[in-house]
Amino acid sequence: MRPFEYVKPKDSKEALRAKTPTGAYIAGGTNLVDLLKKNIAVPHQVLDVTQALSDKITLKRSGIEMGAMVRNTTAAINPTILEQFPLVSKAILAGASPQIRNMASIGGNLLQRTRCPYFYDTSLPCNKRAPGSGCGAYNGENRMSAVIGYSADCVAVHPSDLCVALAALDATVVVQDAQGKKRSILFKDFHRLPESAPQQDNTLPEGALIREVYIPKNAFHKHSAYVKIRDRDSYAFALVSVAAALQLDGNRIVAARLASGGVAHKPWRWLAAEQFLAGKETNATVFAEAAALAVQDVRPLAHNAFKVDMLKGAIETALQEALQA
Amino acid sequence: MEKKNSYSRRFFIKASAALGALALVPKYVSSFYRDIKALIVPVKEHINLTVSVNKKPYTMQADTRSTLLDLLRENLQLTGTKKGCDHGQCGACTVHVDGERTLSCLTLSAMTVGKEVTTIEGLSEGDDLHPMQEAFIACDGFQCGYCTPGQIMSAVACVKEGHTGSVEEIKAYMSGNLCRCGAYNGIVESIQKVAQHETI
Numbered sequence: 001m002r003p004f005e006y007v008k009p010k011d012s013k014e015a016l017r018a019k020t021p022t023g024a025y026i027a028g029g030t031n032l033v034d035l036l037k038k039n040i041a042v043p044h045q046v047l048d049v050t051q052a053l054s055d056k057i058t059l060k061r062s063g064i065e066m067g068a069m070v071r072n073t074t075a076a077i078n079p080t081i082l083e084q085f086p087l088v089s090k091a092i093l094a095g096a097s098p099q100i101r102n103m104a105s106i107g108g109n110l111l112q113r114t115r116c117p118y119f120y121d122t123s124l125p126c127n128k129r130a131p132g133s134g135c136g137a138y139n140g141e142n143r144m145s146a147v148i149g150y151s152a153d154c155v156a157v158h159p160s161d162l163c164v165a166l167a168a169l170d171a172t173v174v175v176q177d178a179q180g181k182k183r184s185i186l187f188k189d190f191h192r193l194p195e196s197a198p199q200q201d202n203t204l205p206e207g208a209l210i211r212e213v214y215i216p217k218n219a220f221h222k223h224s225a226y227v228k229i230r231d232r233d234s235y236a237f238a239l240v241s242v243a244a245a246l247q248l249d250g251n252r253i254v255a256a257r258l259a260s261g262g263v264a265h266k267p268w269r270w271l272a273a274e275q276f277l278a279g280k281e282t283n284a285t286v287f288a289e290a291a292a293l294a295v296q297d298v299r300p301l302a303h304n305a306f307k308v309d310m311l312k313g314a315i316e317t318a319l320q321e322a323l324q325a
Numbered sequence: 326m327e328k329k330n331s332y333s334r335r336f337f338i339k340a341s342a343a344l345g346a347l348a349l350v351p352k353y354v355s356s357f358y359r360d361i362k363a364l365i366v367p368v369k370e371h372i373n374l375t376v377s378v379n380k381k382p383y384t385m386q387a388d389t390r391s392t393l394l395d396l397l398r399e400n401l402q403l404t405g406t407k408k409g410c411d412h413g414q415c416g417a418c419t420v421h422v423d424g425e426r427t428l429s430c431l432t433l434s435a436m437t438v439g440k441e442v443t444t445i446e447g448l449s450e451g452d453d454l455h456p457m458q459e460a461f462i463a464c465d466g467f468q469c470g471y472c473t474p475g476q477i478m479s480a481v482a483c484v485k486e487g488h489t490g491s492v493e494e495i496k497a498y499m500s501g502n503l504c505r506c507g508a509y510n511g512i513v514e515s516i517q518k519v520a521q522h523e524t525i
């Protein structure tokens with residue numbers, strides 16, 4: 001770990017002002033401390049934002065607001081979230097371990113880096129860590145890598161479970177830039193595809209803070225499900241995961257939301273399948289057709305063709321579970 | 326140290342004033358200013374901190390980089406808390422911070438100021454072991470014992486959180502603690518034993 005100065009700003013204004021170009025914010029530290037130890041993150045200054053940012057969950061007329069410092073466990077067991085936004089809780093509890101969820105913040109969860117093994121091994125090439133060095137995984141070991149939306153420059157996946165739920169629920173991210181200006185970014189625009197700049201995970205402006213995550217109230221919360229498939233039953237990142245949410249009118253689907261983790265550089269929305277489901281009846285054939293439609297666009301790499309069938313099954317199961325929820 | 330510091334500051338103020346006069350757009354001035362500050366002003370890499378461990382306050386100077394795990398083991402010689410992976414993947418370093426189970430290897434010690442840390446050494450009362458420690462002995466909850474302090478700290482939290490409804494639930498909520506000896510069945514039994522006792 002390289003030496004750094006530790007500062008603890010009192011509020012967001014002070015944090016934004018104190019941050020130097022080589023500074024890094026720290027919240028739960030579950031990702032940053034790991035990256036510091038491996039010299040992948042080498043800030044000269046670490047800004048502890050645990051006091052500067054809100055840890056409150058606030059129910060508003062049109063939705064719910066989670067402060068960036070709300071811990072993952074706190075959100076997952078919050079009575080209002082459990083009752084009105086259960087998909088959020090299901091996704092959080094499918095990730096990491098109780099200890100890590102106690103520490104991890106909502107803001108940090110959105111900004112965690114990929115778990116691609118080449119990214120973590122500084123002796124190997126990786127465009128995300130060392131731009132221009134090449135992508136080790138593209139022609140190397142890519143069992144855990146993306147199956148859609150990747151480029152030859154990076155095939156990494158975003159590791160978060162929470163973000164898959166937030167993508168499905170049309171959340172927005174409230175950010176505050178270095179000049180102090182606040183604005184909202186739609187969740188679908190928050191994370192990026194790698195294209196030719198995989199070092200950039202998201203569209204958060206340089207030096208900006210995440211202040212809140214906002215989830216609108218809509219008709220998708222009642223019938224929702226999160227299915228995660230991984231190498232072991234708990235405490236492992238997703239091979240594939242699916243968040244499904246249905247707006248129902250009797251046994252007819254008014255509208256559907258389908259998102260996946262473990263498949264792309266960002267939480268992936270299956271828009272064609274969502275459109276197909278709208279207006280259809282709820283039955284196994286329809287669900288299977290939607291899943292088939294989704295995987296049509298998938299292009300697996302050398303070692304992850306297994307993800308195609310796995311994904312199809314996970315989508316069908318998630319839709320079925322959402323229906324029964 | 327003090328001298329060097331003040332000299333650098335003066336130098337930096339002069340330098341940044343000169344640069345500030347040259348720059349026309351205020352936004353660039355401020356980022357320039359921060360850039361140069363980061364390069365010139367010496368970084369304070371040590372901090373004085375007071376951490377409360379097992380209800381006892383300890384004041385010391387620590388490297389800003391030190392983790393709570395290293396602080397406990399190296400500075401305070403509280404070696405009950407174990408270093409397994411040092412990367413958040415095994416749970417051997419589990420302690421309680423303000424009553425919540427936490428991985429000490431991913432916690433900067435600077436961030437524990439003002440909080441109460443409980444380690445395995447703080448569970449027993451004198452010679453009286455904590456019921457979970459007794460249960461681990463009674464149920465063979467360990468073999469080599471390396472993961473055990475972390476398992477016990479996690480197990481105590483698991484019972485307190487109320488995640489003991491079934492074997493599956495216990496396993497899911499203890500999944501953050503790996504045991505290479507595979508003492509898992511004994512661990513689950515220990516937790517069931519304590520949970521049963523607590524609900525009677």
Ligand SMILES: Cc1cc2nc3c(=O)[nH]c(=O)nc-3n(C[C@H](O)[C@H](O)[C@H](O)COP(=O)(O)OP(=O)(O)OC[C@H]3O[C@@H](n4cnc5c(N)ncnc54)[C@H](O)[C@@H]3O)c2cc1C
Nearest residue numbers: 027028029030031032095096105107108109111160161210
């Ligand atoms: C072994 C292990 C297993 C895991 N398994 C899973 C899993 O299965 N599913 C899953 O979803 N996650 C998993 N995680 C990841 C975990 O959820 C994330 O590490 C965590 O959510 C990050 O939050 P944090 O508050 O600890 O972030 P930190 O480590 O504090 O910060 C992460 C990044 O975000 C930046 N940052 C933090 N807060 C803000 C803010 N408010 N504004 C601007 N920048 C900010 C930091 O500068 C840093 O770059 C796992 C982690 C580990 C170590």
Ligand code: SF4
Nearest residue numbers: 116118126135155156
């Ligand atoms: S997939 Fe992305 S993160 Fe992994 S080696 Fe390639 S560039 Fe790096």
Ligand code: FES
Nearest residue numbers: 409410411416430
């Ligand atoms: S030593 Fe902290 S989790 Fe392994």
Ligand code: FES
Nearest residue numbers: 468470504505506
């Ligand atoms: S008892 Fe040996 S590692 Fe768990």
